[in-house]
Amino acid sequence: GQNIDQPTEMTATEGAIVQINCTYQTSGFNGLFWYQQHAGEAPTFLSYNVLDGLEEKGRFSSFLSRSKGYSYLLLKELQMKDSASYLCAAATGDYQLIWGAGTKLIIKP
């Protein structure tokens, strides 16, 4: 079957670093997306990885290991505004998206 897993909730401290993991099993694979969703708002695109390795975008980085079916989102220098849910989504072989349930990140001062 196809599934995607990520932790339900994580807590971190302002200024610190947090890593949100995502594991997936899909029929074929065409890349891994990360989206951010603030409470009551729409998801917004953060990153897309299709090749193994680390992609860095400012304070946010995303990593992919295709052989392990594993990705993570790394957030550095955490700010209060980073409190949100982070959704990972895997693109299958026929270009459908399988969405994780999201990880709610709570930032404490």
Place this chain on the structure above:
Amino acid sequence: NAGVTQTPKFRVLKTGQSMTLLCAQDMNHEYMYWYRQDPGMGLRLIHYSVGEGTTAKGEVPDGYNVSRLKKQNFLLGLESAAPSQTSVYFCASSYSSSGASEQFFGPGTRLTVL
């Protein structure tokens, strides 16, 4: 550019009533999608469209119908609402197929069915 817009933002229905949710995008995207989002679950695809005049079923299509008469608009209809359809509905669009490009989401419609 407004991006992706949805109307209405909130709606309360009684069981058995019907309604239509409207999605519009001004980015000239070919692909459009309707999702529902429920607590503790990932986004689930209801229906999608790969171009004007075409629609296809997603993961949870039962109880919903869609139409894409114009490229910029994608309508989601509930013919006879049920409490199980209480959810937040998101419309999204993308330049190419979902596995190859980012999706742009509308602000959502919060629907309650009593």
